[in-house]
Amino acid sequence: MSDQNNDCLSDWLDDDMLPSTGTTDELLGQSSDSIAESILVHGLLSDIGRRDKARDDERIQALMQLINADTLAVEGATEFDEPLAGAKHLLSPTAGKRRTWISILSSALAVAAVVMVMFIVTGPHHNVSAAMTSLEKILSTAAEPFDRTYRVRVVEEYPRDKQPRNLPSDVRDRKVKEQIDGATLYVRGVNQYVLEVMLWNGLKRTSGCDGIVSWAFREDGPVHESMDLNRFRGGIPGQQQDIPFINIHSHLSQLHSDYEVELTLKQETTSSGTIVSQLVGKRKSDGIRGPKVIDLWFDEENGTVHKILLDGLPRGRGGPKSLMLELIGQSELTPQFFSHDSHHEPGRQVRHEDKQ
Amino acid sequence: MDDILVKKSQKVFEILVRENTRMLMVYLRSLVRDESVIEDLFQESMIVAWRRLDDCDLDRPFGPWLRGIASRLVKAHYRKRKLAPIVLHDAVLFAVDRQFEHINLQVGDTWDEKVFALHQCIDELPKKQKGVLIGKYFDSLQTQLLADQFELTYEACKKRLQRGRAVLAECLKRKGVMSTAEAKS
Numbered sequence: 001m002s003d004q005n006n007d008c009l010s011d012w013l014d015d016d017m018l019p020s021t022g023t024t025d026e027l028l029g030q031s032s033d034s035i036a037e038s039i040l041v042h043g044l045l046s047d048i049g050r051r052d053k054a055r056d057d058e059r060i061q062a063l064m065q066l067i068n069a070d071t072l073a074v075e076g077a078t079e080f081d082e083p084l085a086g087a088k089h090l091l092s093p094t095a096g097k098r099r100t101w102i103s104i105l106s107s108a109l110a111v112a113a114v115v116m117v118m119f120i121v122t123g124p125h126h127n128v129s130a131a132m133t134s135l136e137k138i139l140s141t142a143a144e145p146f147d148r149t150y151r152v153r154v155v156e157e158y159p160r161d162k163q164p165r166n167l168p169s170d171v172r173d174r175k176v177k178e179q180i181d182g183a184t185l186y187v188r189g190v191n192q193y194v195l196e197v198m199l200w201n202g203l204k205r206t207s208g209c210d211g212i213v214s215w216a217f218r219e220d221g222p223v224h225e226s227m228d229l230n231r232f233r234g235g236i237p238g239q240q241q242d243i244p245f246i247n248i249h250s251h252l253s254q255l256h257s258d259y260e261v262e263l264t265l266k267q268e269t270t271s272s273g274t275i276v277s278q279l280v281g282k283r284k285s286d287g288i289r290g291p292k293v294i295d296l297w298f299d300e301e302n303g304t305v306h307k308i309l310l311d312g313l314p315r316g317r318g319g320p321k322s323l324m325l326e327l328i329g330q331s332e333l334t335p336q337f338f339s340h341d342s343h344h345e346p347g348r349q350v351r352h353e354d355k356q
Numbered sequence: 357m358d359d360i361l362v363k364k365s366q367k368v369f370e371i372l373v374r375e376n377t378r379m380l381m382v383y384l385r386s387l388v389r390d391e392s393v394i395e396d397l398f399q400e401s402m403i404v405a406w407r408r409l410d411d412c413d414l415d416r417p418f419g420p421w422l423r424g425i426a427s428r429l430v431k432a433h434y435r436k437r438k439l440a441p442i443v444l445h446d447a448v449l450f451a452v453d454r455q456f457e458h459i460n461l462q463v464g465d466t467w468d469e470k471v472f473a474l475h476q477c478i479d480e481l482p483k484k485q486k487g488v489l490i491g492k493y494f495d496s497l498q499t500q501l502l503a504d505q506f507e508l509t510y511e512a513c514k515k516r517l518q519r520g521r522a523v524l525a526e527c528l529k530r531k532g533v534m535s536t537a538e539a540k541s
Contacts, residue, residue, distance in 0.1 A: 006518065008442050013389070013521075014514045016498045036451030037525040037534060038518070039443050043386025044474055045521075047378070049493035050391070056377060059395070063402050064370055285498075 005031040013042050069211060147188050147337075148304075149329035154181040155309065155322035185325065192338040210338040222349035223340050260284055274299050276306045283312075304330070369406055372418050378467035379456065383423055386452060387430050387443055397433060401426040419460055423453055458535040470533070477527035485520035492517060 183197040186208075194208035199218070207216035217223040266278040276297040283292050292312025298305045304327070311322045336342050340350075380401060384394045404425050405412070412421050427449055434444060442448065462470035478486065488506060491497040497505070503513035528534040 005442065010514045010518045012441050012443065014492070014499050014517050016500055032445065032447035032451045034522075034525075035442060035445075035448045036455055037529075038521050039386045039448070040382075040452060040455050040534065041521040041524045041528070043382045043384075044471060045489060045493040045524075046385040047382045048474065049496070050385075059398065060370070060373055060377060063373060063399055064366065066399065066403065067366060067369070067406050 005035060009035055009038055013039070147186065147330065147333045148327060149331075150185045150187070150308075150325040151328045152180055152183040152185060153324045153326065154320040155311075155324050156320060158321045180320065180323070184328075186333060186337065188333065188338060194338055194343070206340075206343050208338055208340065208343075215340040217340065217344065217348070219344075222351050223344065224351050224353055225340070226353040228353075268297060270297075270306055274306065365409070369409065372405075373402055376419055376422055379419055379460075380422060380426060382467070383426055383452075383456060384430070387427075388433070393433060397426065397429050400429050404429070417457075417460070420453065420457065423456060427453075455534055459533060462533060473528060473531040473533045474524070477524050477531065480527060481520060481523060485516060485523060488513060488516050489520045489524075 186194040215225045264278045281294040291310040295309040297307040308325045464470040
């Protein structure tokens with residue numbers, strides 16, 4: 001391999017910071033074989049270094065659940081769903097695009113669950129067998145259609161002069177449309193949610209996902225609907241952060257590697273009389289996206305998260321420095337609650353964004 | 357009736373998924389560093405494969421077809437980020453694919469059995485190279501931390517990592533797990 005290609009490959013594989021931009025370097029001489037060998041060895045080592053049999057099983061299980069859900073989605077498909085060549089019983093083209101980028105509000109719940117998993121696995125007073133049992137319980141609970149309602153509260157805003165200087169002025173001056181303070185987030189299982197938020201003009205915006213389609217509408221406008229489950233998560237503070245929510249199982253390793261987790265000795269009693277314990281997750285480096293600190297309070301008996309503080313949110317697109325999510329309800333919602341039909345009067349115009 | 361067929365298809369596909377998960381994860385980990393992106397690309401690759409299963413010639417090996425899907429998704433991922441790393445060069449991807457096919461021909465029922473020699477090669481590494489590679493891949497240490505730990509400069513640490521990988525590649529070629537350039541021609 002040429003020195004130039006060797007250096008380039010070494011930068012690519014071993015620089016601590018992932019490159020943010022770059023172009024194809026010229027391939028010199030017979031470098032392709034030695035580059036291929038080097039990256040294959042890198043892949044083999046990365047794989048055995050991160051190998052976890054339980055994770056492999058979870059990954060496959062999560063995938064098959066998605067495929068099963070996609071099949072069901074097609075059974076209920078409309079004339080707006082474009083059929084795929086050669087796949088008569090499958091998805092619309094966008095439904096397969098299940099990238100798990102998510103707003104910080106929803107992701108916080110996933111982070112919370114993961115932080116708890118970290119605690120249970122690494123906690124000094126749990127033996128391995130009990131930890132694994134608890135881990136399985138939490139993972140299966142996260143996938144259960146279990147309803148939780150959270151109220152969002154802004155704890156601290158960034159001062160105007162603390163906004164990053166490298167942003168274009170139009171981005172710095174852009175005002176976030178939503179008043180996230182006071183918003184309500186309903187969550188069921190791993191991929192169903194409804195978020196109600198007030199706009200600065202006094203109108204309410206409701207967005208959500210029922211696991212098959214995502215949707216959003218203002219109280220005075222049509223319903224926008226998409227098979228892309230992440231389509232309507234924009235505009236929410238923290239939405240630029242790549243913290244997963246939809247499929248917690250497939251991202252445990254990322255969160256595992258990105259946060260240092262510590263169990264404090266602090267306990268609190270909630271207004272409902274539940275004693276909750278504190279866990280703190282600290283982001284390992286500035287190169288990682290996501291809040292700097294995640295501070296959560298949970299019921300040790302059943303693992304329910306009661307309070308989550310997200311501190312040090314990225315400032316890139318406006319929004320607060322710190323947010324608090326507080327559990328305000330666990331009552332069962334109606335089966336159709338996560339469908340938009342449950343949130344507006346009959347006959348509201350619906351625009352399918354996937355229609356070509 | 358359709359329902360039964362769909363369920364059967366899903367079962368067959370699940371078998372293919374189980375047989376090819378490790379291979380696909382190694383392939384993606386060879387080309388992408390960000391673990392969360394790898395997980396996403398794994399899921400997307402498998403979903404696309406499922407959607408296009410009717411296009412797959414099941415008389416031919418499933419692995420190369422699956423890697424073809426994955427490589428297109430990897431390229432799309434980098435294209436969106438305006439990145440074009442050297443690992444995406446067509447000649448490199450072709451050579452990588454050839455190595456995976458060579459591994460597939462190894463004796464063994466599972467991926468672990470086929471690449472078992474890797475553990476022997478790691479054990480045979482010189483102490484210095486073994487130390488940095490274990491720090492990077494098994495302890496997930498960043499390069500700067502590794503450099504501090506081994507009292508190396510950052511650049512010297514990167515060189516040692518690169519050298520260590522090259523030594524491992526030579527060992528794997530000697531043991532027949534990886535193919536040599538001569539074997540190709």
